[in-house]
Amino acid sequence: MLKNSKIYVAGHRGMVGSAIVRKLQNEGFINIITRTSKELDLRSQMAVESFFEEEQPEYVFLAAAKVGGIQANNTFRAEFLYDNLMMEANIIHAAYRNGVEKLMFLGSSCIYPKLAPQPLKEEYLLTGPLEQTNEPYAIAKIAGIKLCEAYRDQYGCNFISVMPTNLYGYNDNYDLNNSHVLPALIRKFHEAKENGAPTVTVWGTGSPRREFLFADDLADACLYLMEHYNGRELVNIGTGEDITIKDLALLVKDVVQFEGGLEFDTTKPDGTPRKLMDVYKLHSLGYKHSTSLEEGISLAYADFKNKIVEV
Ligand SMILES: NC(=O)c1ccc[n+]([C@@H]2O[C@H](COP(=O)([O-])OP(=O)(O)OC[C@H]3O[C@@H](n4cnc5c(N)ncnc54)[C@H](OP(=O)(O)O)[C@@H]3O)[C@@H](O)[C@H]2O)c1
Numbered sequence: 393m394l395k396n397s398k399i400y401v402a403g404h405r406g407m408v409g410s411a412i413v414r415k416l417q418n419e420g421f422i423n424i425i426t427r428t429s430k431e432l433d434l435r436s437q438m439a440v441e442s443f444f445e446e447e448q449p450e451y452v453f454l455a456a457a458k459v460g461g462i463q464a465n466n467t468f469r470a471e472f473l474y475d476n477l478m479m480e481a482n483i484i485h486a487a488y489r490n491g492v493e494k495l496m497f498l499g500s501s502c503i504y505p506k507l508a509p510q511p512l513k514e515e516y517l518l519t520g521p522l523e524q525t526n527e528p529y530a531i532a533k534i535a536g537i538k539l540c541e542a543y544r545d546q547y548g549c550n551f552i553s554v555m556p557t558n559l560y561g562y563n564d565n566y567d568l569n570n571s572h573v574l575p576a577l578i579r580k581f582h583e584a585k586e587n588g589a590p591t592v593t594v595w596g597t598g599s600p601r602r603e604f605l606f607a608d609d610l611a612d613a614c615l616y617l618m619e620h621y622n623g624r625e626l627v628n629i630g631t632g633e634d635i636t637i638k639d640l641a642l643l644v645k646d647v648v649q650f651e652g653g654l655e656f657d658t659t660k661p662d663g664t665p666r667k668l669m670d671v672y673k674l675h676s677l678g679y680k681h682s683t684s685l686e687e688g689i690s691l692a693y694a695d696f697k698n699k700i701v702e703v
Pocket residue numbers: 402403404405406407408409427428429430432433434435454455456457458459475479498499500501556557558559560563564565572
């Protein structure tokens with residue numbers, strides 16, 4: 393990408409999209425185009441085609457999606473399947489029709505089978521049944537991967553797919569019903585501390601393991617791979633380290649300096665027991681994350697506190 397290349401970041405207001413825009417700006421890219429979902433509903437094929445015909449982007453980061461944690465995925469199953477299918481199909485097809493130089497599709501670690509061997513290698517895709525709570529979302533993401541592969545095979549498009557692990561960071565979603573675990577715990581511990589509550593409720597048993605990558609590190613990896621990777625195969629993006637939900641909760645408790653206890657609500661689902669990414673390919677391509685979980689949680693917590701002050 394040249395500094396004046398026309399780069400479209402779909403989903404620029406989201407946690408990942410905003411991190412990618414921040415990284416592009418910091419690297420001196422001066423021709424970044426964006427649209428909010430109100431300006432451009434990516435589920436509309438006509439609107440997406442008109443946008444691409446008019447703007448003719450050269451590079452596309454496809455970071456727009458219907459995104460949420462385990463409860464949101466399990467509640468809004470139709471929306472997670474339909475919205476994500478429509479957005480990716482419209483953008484990928486319009487990118488092909490308008491001769492986009494290169495497109496990056498963002499999938500997710502939930503595409504891998506629920507009980508696949510750990511750590512998850514890219515070739516484990518479609519080798520077993522998926523986790524039920526986020527199967528619609530995972531199916532949509534797998535369809536996005538297959539679209540990129542098929543457009544490469546049939547039309548020679550340079551469309552690449554990357555699979556991020558669980559993410560957190562600036563501009564995260566802190567809605568307790570729809571968010572992922574880490575932002576939810578940050579908010580719960582903060583509010584418990586402020587309100588003098590004796591305990592914080594953690595969903596599930598606390599025994600599942602999860603891997604967490606700081607969103608700005610993901611953005612770094614996305615730019616690195618957009619510049620250096622042109623392959624057909626998936627690339628996992630993660631830290632290669634995971635932690636139990638219970639130990640994560642204790643870590644957040646310490647960062648927030650909450651002095652009460654934990655309670656576990658086992659009426660809530662645990663989801664996949666473990667989904668640790670094998671990051672050998674990413675590392676062999678020359679990229680490794682830089683933000684530790686402890687440091688990242690402190691940064692995310694500071695951002696959360698700034699946001700509630702803003703409100
Ligand atoms: N967060 C994670 O833990 C995680 C983990 C793995 C992979 N990912 C992937 O990373 C990408 C970004 O995730 P995120 O956490 O940044 O999500 P996010 O914060 O919820 O942002 C999603 C973005 O998508 C846009 N969007 C949603 N529906 C749209 C529509 N119908 N038309 C146009 N834009 C629409 C939203 O735009 P507006 O703000 O303008 O409405 C928003 O900016 C997604 O592909 C997700 O699957 C996320």
